[in-house]
Amino acid sequence: MGFFQQTGALSLLSARSLPQRLGASCVILVGIAGVVGVLVSILAMVTGLLQIANRSAHADRAVVMSSGTDSETLSNLSRDAVRSIADARGVRRDANNRPLASAEVLVLVHLPLRAGGSGNLTLRGVSANAFALRPELHVVAGRMFNPMLRELIVGRTAQRQFRDLQVGRRLLVRGAEWTVVGVFDGPGDQHESEMMTGVEVLQSTFQRNAFQSVTVQLDSAASFGEFRASLAGNPSLAIEVLRESDYYLHQSRAFARLLTVVAYLVGSIMAIGAIFGALNTMYAAVSARSVEIATLRVLGFEPGPIVTSVFAEALGLAALGGGLGGALAWLLFSGHAISTNGGGFTQLSVPVVVNAGLVGIGILWACVIGMVGASLPALRAIRAPLAAALKAT
């Protein structure tokens, strides 16, 4: 018999005897499912975080803030600066030849969360052109706010996260009553975790003259350089110009990195634990079959196929466990959202996104655990002296 025939026959043999070693095999299965489940769940949060950033970001838009900061919360731009930015070269203009730019003011409002406790929700004051600039945002219930009145619209995610934000509700902010007149949704971006209102009303309520950021629609993604150069030539401006895509990725990068480190750190420690478990199981499997394996060797089966069949058993179990872990993570968490600090001081609702790529990583991780767990027992299987192994009965 050739190598492959022998391996095939042996693998079939061990697969058939698997039910007799069910308890021990479950250890590999459950152990690895646990490791992969945890790994995939945490990585799924990272995926969700980056998904928000990606969906918020468009390469053909730019965000301008005052220099020295990378967050809108800390930025301050004067009215003159805002005018220069909107009139810069490279900014697309609408049918009435007005620049597609929105000068914005951010106010954080402390509100009760549905889950209990309270958190900060961003109230973003936007210019008239803001929704022409962001066509991906649509009002899905109620109506658009009137920019002259204390009216606001609420992002769908924010509405799910915070209490008392239904259309028609009134909020008391800085001694003034604001009415929720509509709900908007988008592609699952950061703005869905915000409220929006007219920028002038917000400025007058909070007695602010300054703006915090300007978002502009560029002629095309390639116009960014021209836009930035045009602003750099203006010595009266102390500003930071970023592509929208860079801005949002930068915002979530630190947190995404921390979570990834945690995922792989916890995943590795658990994996080592699972390798010990797998070693135990495979040693038990090999020792339970020691007579059988010795008999096979006497019958002329080569060590190669025997080792391979032990590996095949461990790999099969591991891959199954990995798939199980991925499926568990998907069943338990996919579609859920985790409330966390979205950089700065605001609450962000991060969706947990389990996708095929993550499950793939999980299964790969599982196979490595299985391989390492099978290696030593496989060696023992073929190293045992034949006579002693046969006598063990």
Place this chain on the structure above:
Amino acid sequence: MKFIPLIWAGLWRKRTRTILTLLSIVLAFILFGVLQGVATWLNGFGAGSHTNRLYVVSRISEIQPLPSGYLSHITRVPGVRQAAQVAALVGSYQQPANTVVVLATDPRAMFALYPDWRVAPQQLQALTQTRTGVIVGARLARLYGWRVGDVIPIRTSVLKNDGTTDWSFQVVGVYDSPDQPLEEDRMIANYEYIDEARHFERGTVFAFVVGIDDPSSATRICAAIDARFANSADETLTQDEKEYVQGQIRQLGDVGSLVNAIVGAVFFTLLFLTGNTMTQSVRERIPELAVLKAIGFADGSVTLLVLTEAALLCSAAALIGLLTAAAIFPATAALGIAGTTMPARVYAFGLLIAVGLALISGLPPAWRAHRLQVVEALAAR
């Protein structure tokens, strides 16, 4: 006591298996120790905080500015000993990643409110006399090599009246805080200098720190301060130090439930491993256990032997794991997510879990040993 050698022999019957099981439990407890340590540390953060310090921020949100004129009203509230206004200038030194926070305040009041921050009296005197002066935390001074007399440029996003956003400060002193080393990363500057030089938000502060004489009246004073500004445009939210700090931590999101979920998954996985090992070990030893019973061991004693074995394995592994976790815990402080020592209650909680683990994984095989019929077990041989 006389059975110890017997239990010991039972444990080491299959050396490889016992070591592997031990190691996997050790790893689980290392994970448990570190994760639970971080969670406990975060929950207890601010527990050592001063109950005689209150923080007044805007009720709208903690970054909404308040008028600096509130200071005189706050100091007149009965029970208030002293108060200081605080505005924050967030910027960076040399590189964007080197974030520094300059607190614009009344330095004398500030150092009186934080007696843990130690500074030489003449340096504090120098700060009150040097308009652009700053007293820096010892950690910052070490990190950036700042010495008294240095002029340090800080890049910010805060526009000055002269149209630039670069600020400069002259180092006039260094403070340290041996009990709270994490607090050594601030810069204390004069409020008047920063407020008069900035273009926006002039006359506003970010918070007031309030010192009170009697911590037991904190609740009453908080309510009195908030009542003073009720129905004004800028309503306040006054909290004691612990509440305030806890509020900041809570914003990190639900760290606790995330940790619990991971630890839960780890222990569930582990339970399966140990439970299986114990069952296997008892199954292999059925004839031996039968012999023990045949020579006169009571059912209870045999059960106890098996259970003790499980308990010994679990608690030894737990102890090794927790000690290892305690040894590597200071690394979390380096990452800036937790303290330098693992909280003591993590040990207690861990050992409790070890006992539970031993019971759950040890009981089924112990029960099996209990019900063992000597005749059948020996006959099966």
